[in-house]
Amino acid sequence: MIEKLNELGFKSEWAYAGGFSSILLSFITYFISRARKGDDKAQSDRWGIFIGHWAPTFFALGIALKLEEKK
Template identity: 75%
Template sequence: MLIKKLSEAGFKSEYAYIGAFASIGLSLATYFSSRAKKGDDKAQSDRWGIFIGHWAPTFMALGVALKLEEES
């Protein structure tokens, strides 16, 4: 039901795929920027990189579901 509503609202599978690849890039950028930090903030930055990295599979799954909705 939710996927159908998103599709009807104009949200395309390509948008979800773009979000997935953007989150991968953002995750890498966050991780590498945390490597340059000194002190206690480094661990927190690493956790942010991991957190953002978990978005990619969610966006990919959403993209696949939307693609299936578009084809039906």
């Protein structure tokens, strides 16, 4: 899969950017959810954690792509 992504032109920098973006998006969704009337803290936590879990996937993908690019 990583080799195919590399062949398609997907760069490791894009995956790293996705990881940092997901961290930022996690904070944004948390605070937007907290600001809404009627949403409780647990719901805000779930949104933030759900999106925050994307970051390690993007970072791992970035590392794998970086290793593939060095071949």
